Amino acid sequence: xxxxxxxxxxxxxxxxxxxxxxxxxxxxxxxxxxxxxxxxxxxxxxxxxxxxxxxxxxxxxxxxxxxxxxxxxxxxxxxxxxxxxxxxxxxxxxxxxxxxxxxxxxxxxxxxxxxxxxxxxxxxxxxxxxxxxxxxxxxxxxxxxxxxxxxxxxxxxxxxxxxxxxxxxxxxxxxxxxxxxxxxxxxxxxxxxxxxxxxxxxxxxxxxxxxxxxxxxxxxxxxxxxxxxxxxxxxxxxxxxxxxxxxxxxxxxxxxxxxxxxxxxxxxxxxxxxxxxxxxxxxxxxxxxxxxxxxxxxxxxxxxxxxxxxxxxxxxxxxxxxxxxxxxxxxxxxxxxxxxxxxxxxxxxxxxxxxxxxxxxxxxxxxxxxxxxxxxxxxxxxxxxxxxxxxxxxxxxxxxxxxxxxxxxxxxxxxxxxxxxxxxxxxxxxx
Amino acid sequence: xxxxxxxxxxxxxxxxxxxxxxxxxxxxxxxxxxxxxxxxxxxxxxxxxxxxxxxxxxxxxxxxxxxxxxxxxxxxxxxxxxxxxxxxxxxxxxxxxxxxxxxxxxxxxxxxxxxxxxxxxxxxxxxxxxxxxxxxxxxxxxxxxxxxxxxxxxxxxxxxxxxxxxxxxxxxxxxxxxxxxxxxxxxxxxxxxxxxxxxxxxxxxxxxxxxxxxxxxxxxxxxxxxxxxxxxxxxxxxxxxxxxxxxxxxxxxxxxxxxxxxxxxxxxxxxxxxxxxxxxxxxxxxxxxxxxxxxxxxxxxxxxxxxxxxxxxxxxxxxxxxxxxxxxxxxxxxxxxxxxxxxxxxxxxxxxxxxxxxxxxxxxxxxxxxxxxxxxxxxxxxxxxxxxxxxxxxxxxxxxxxxxxxxxxxxxxxxxxxxxxxxxxxxxxxx
Numbered sequence: 001x002x003x004x005x006x007x008x009x010x011x012x013x014x015x016x017x018x019x020x021x022x023x024x025x026x027x028x029x030x031x032x033x034x035x036x037x038x039x040x041x042x043x044x045x046x047x048x049x050x051x052x053x054x055x056x057x058x059x060x061x062x063x064x065x066x067x068x069x070x071x072x073x074x075x076x077x078x079x080x081x082x083x084x085x086x087x088x089x090x091x092x093x094x095x096x097x098x099x100x101x102x103x104x105x106x107x108x109x110x111x112x113x114x115x116x117x118x119x120x121x122x123x124x125x126x127x128x129x130x131x132x133x134x135x136x137x138x139x140x141x142x143x144x145x146x147x148x149x150x151x152x153x154x155x156x157x158x159x160x161x162x163x164x165x166x167x168x169x170x171x172x173x174x175x176x177x178x179x180x181x182x183x184x185x186x187x188x189x190x191x192x193x194x195x196x197x198x199x200x201x202x203x204x205x206x207x208x209x210x211x212x213x214x215x216x217x218x219x220x221x222x223x224x225x226x227x228x229x230x231x232x233x234x235x236x237x238x239x240x241x242x243x244x245x246x247x248x249x250x251x252x253x254x255x256x257x258x259x260x261x262x263x264x265x266x267x268x269x270x271x272x273x274x275x276x277x278x279x280x281x282x283x284x285x286x287x288x289x290x291x292x293x294x295x296x297x298x299x300x301x302x303x304x305x306x307x308x309x310x311x312x313x314x315x316x317x318x319x320x321x322x323x324x325x326x327x328x329x330x331x332x333x334x335x336x337x338x339x340x341x342x343x344x345x346x347x348x349x350x351x352x353x354x355x356x357x358x359x360x361x362x363x364x365x366x367x368x369x370x371x372x373x374x375x376x377x378x379x380x381x382x383x384x385x386x387x388x389x390x391x392x393x394x395x396x397x398x399x400x401x402x403x404x405x406x407x408x409x410x411x412x413x414x415x416x417x418x419x420x421x422x423x424x425x426x427x428x429x430x431x
Numbered sequence: 432x433x434x435x436x437x438x439x440x441x442x443x444x445x446x447x448x449x450x451x452x453x454x455x456x457x458x459x460x461x462x463x464x465x466x467x468x469x470x471x472x473x474x475x476x477x478x479x480x481x482x483x484x485x486x487x488x489x490x491x492x493x494x495x496x497x498x499x500x501x502x503x504x505x506x507x508x509x510x511x512x513x514x515x516x517x518x519x520x521x522x523x524x525x526x527x528x529x530x531x532x533x534x535x536x537x538x539x540x541x542x543x544x545x546x547x548x549x550x551x552x553x554x555x556x557x558x559x560x561x562x563x564x565x566x567x568x569x570x571x572x573x574x575x576x577x578x579x580x581x582x583x584x585x586x587x588x589x590x591x592x593x594x595x596x597x598x599x600x601x602x603x604x605x606x607x608x609x610x611x612x613x614x615x616x617x618x619x620x621x622x623x624x625x626x627x628x629x630x631x632x633x634x635x636x637x638x639x640x641x642x643x644x645x646x647x648x649x650x651x652x653x654x655x656x657x658x659x660x661x662x663x664x665x666x667x668x669x670x671x672x673x674x675x676x677x678x679x680x681x682x683x684x685x686x687x688x689x690x691x692x693x694x695x696x697x698x699x700x701x702x703x704x705x706x707x708x709x710x711x712x713x714x715x716x717x718x719x720x721x722x723x724x725x726x727x728x729x730x731x732x733x734x735x736x737x738x739x740x741x742x743x744x745x746x747x748x749x750x751x752x753x754x755x756x757x758x759x760x761x762x763x764x765x766x767x768x769x770x771x772x773x774x775x776x777x778x779x780x781x782x783x784x785x786x787x788x789x790x791x792x793x794x795x796x797x798x799x800x801x802x803x804x805x806x807x808x809x810x811x812x813x814x815x816x817x818x819x820x821x822x823x824x825x826x827x828x829x830x831x832x833x834x835x836x837x838x839x840x841x842x843x844x845x846x847x848x849x850x851x852x853x854x855x856x857x858x859x860x861x862x
Contacts, residue, residue: 230810379661
């Protein structure tokens with residue numbers, strides 16, 4: 001059973017702070033191992049990747065070419081996936097594509113009042129690596145959520161890596177790659193795959209950016225190669241916050257809380273409500289639904305250890321708490337969700353109204369399900385087309401306007417002790 | 432004297448690769464020291480910051496309040512800076528402000544063909560920490576380039592930290608902070624300042640994002656706190672690439688190359704030209720100008736060790752090389768710069784035409800001078816308003832359109848083995 005807090009209790013602030021700082025991630029100290037793997041792949045390339053793949057994934061191969069997934073294997077995988085799943089993946093791809101197309105930034109070029117031309121030009125990252133975990137967390141929906149925005153941005157080369165422990169690959173993941181238009185796929189994983197993407201090997205040309213979730217080794221490797229390549233966020237365990245009032249259906253809310261909780265024993269589901277009756281009904285519904293949930297053990301542990309039911313005197317009191325939690329997913333299951341939406345400051349994604357369960361956003365809503373976790377919505381955004389483009393700023397002076405603003409640049413160069421800076425302007429003004 | 436390469440020489444590709452991989456940064460291994468400092472500040476807060484400040488900056492203080500820069504000190508600093516410098520800083524601030532105001536992203540909310548509402552809402556990061564180095568690299572222009580975009584974005588709280596070794600603070604930096612509207616300033620630096628900003632102490636409330644350049648300790652600390660807070664890029668040594676043809680003035684180009692070189696002995700200045708005559712004239716002009724440059728020692732070392740003059744058969748051959756270099760700064764000093772601009776793929780900022788020396792962009796052009804170094808323009812952009820805002824995506828289904836797309840979500844939830852996900856949708860559809 002999740003904890004229950006009342007915003008009017010005397011110890012509420014202390015208990016809420018405790019909830020905010022609850023440490024859900026076990027930070028394994030794998031950094032020294034990862035450092036050695038990165039160095040080794042940098043030095044020995046393909047040979048090192050083959051060694052680690054044999055050791056960690058128990059997959060023997062005599063060359064990297066063998067580890068590349070062939071078109072025939074992809075075709076075979078497509079046959080293994082039910083048509084219903086393929087149709088759903090295609091619907092998801094199309095909806096993700098059309099939503100993300102709206103995010104494409106536009107070039108801007110203009111002349112300011114004194115005649116200086118300025119602007120911004122956007123171009124796609126040329127090559128992107130997409131990490132897909134093996135085993136349990138190998139989700140076809142995640143392949144779409146990472147690959148489709150890259151395609152929309154115009155990335156020419158997308159390289160997918162996915163480990164196949166003991167040679168087992170999820171055919172759904174290959175199907176999703178095919179549906180997203182990804183064709184360069186290697187069955188490698190871990191820090192060695194991150195290193196191969198970042199530094200390149202004889203077989204794998206290096207990429208400029210690496211995205212996608214992974215375990216502690218992958219996260220540590222991404223953190224270390226950051227700078228050599230770009231990386232997306234370091235994802236933590238997932239979380240949902242549901243704000244609900246007396247109009248909410250407790251069974252629906254319970255289902256949403258458990259959908260989050262079934263991800264991981266360290267996932268977190270929180271409900272804030274102004275109705276103590278709803279709070280009790282949801283608690284009861286959670287217990288009831290847990291009885292028939294296949295992943296009841298995981299979901300139950302998450303709900304017991306990290307779940308929370310917070311009762312507030314009125315909905316106005318909910319939003320400041322929500323903004324402090326900065327949830328990855330925020331559901332507004334209230335009579336007037338738009339009023340609350342106006343007050344959202346920190347949240348990865350908002351699901352508005354009774355008929356928008358968070359799981360719709362995981363799959364077919366069209367928005368991205370790669371969202372900032374662990375309170376990072378305070379400073380970061382979900383994955384978007386912007387993660388696959390970069391901006392070049394442009395500046396163009398002529399002799400006239402250089403004469404107007406140049407002397408100030410000369411003054412600042414001199415003030416900063418950079419006479420060479422000052423000279424490069426002054427020499428053009430015959431100063 | 433810089434190296435000279437000819438694109439038509441047989442060994443060109445090998446030598447160009449060598450240039451690309453020239454290691455300009457000495458990566459000091461300070462990570463274990465930084466880890467301990469971060470842990471200590473996290474645990475002991477203000478007391479730890481005071482201890483490190485006494486030890487590293489030789490600045491004794493009995494409380495953090497003492498280390499806060501007072502309004503009186505700022506007023507005193509303003510008096511010490513010449514009016515000419517203040518005027519130039521104000522011109523710079525205004526031009527930076529008006530350029531960055533155009534970068535503010537707009538909210539987007541729309542209804543798709545089947546009636547699902549989607550959108551993106553942008554909000555400012557609530558609190559940002561701005562690191563300003565002490566000593567030599569303490570530049571007032573950098574204060575403006577970091578603080579003004581944050582102001583434009585709507586960041587409510589900007590906290591500046593700047594170490595004052597032996598108690599010495601650059602009055603220009605305080606003046607720039609004042610001109611940018613930054614009023615919460617602490618004279619602390621190093622990893623301890625980064626930790627105070629990220630974790631908070633009794634005196635300093637934590638921020639959500641930390642920006643600004645720093646030494647190896649600061650860079651390592653930013654890398655470690657990434658996740659707890661957001662960070663900007665990890666800046667490396669600066670570089671310029673000038674593409675010039677026979678129409679270019681060799682003295683002007685030489686001045687631009689040296690303006691870059693004077694930053695740092697590991698800065699890099701490269702010229703690519705289709706004119707061997709210009710190449711020789713520029714080489715000569717560099718030697719001439721070095722004789723009178725105050726920072727001749729630094730600039731000379733940079734030019735000798737990392738400078739390069741590349742002669743290409745025609746300007747078409749220049750752009751692919753430029754895109755591989757992915758320069759922080761790219762000057763197009765040619766008769767038809769717009770033709771080359773169309774081919775720019777990887778560059779932090781482009782300076783177009785003979786009358787746009789890069790130094791204009793450092794100070795008063797209006798665009799940002801915080802730009803991706805060390806080839807990171809392949810995957811990242813210069814600092815902008817986007818670094819101080821974040822996007823919340825929104826999704827709103829009604830009963831009708833949930834009935835249309837819900838079944839596909841149920842199918843994917845089931846395919847991924849997430850029955851709780853499937854149920855949270857199915858329960859609303861009475862499936």
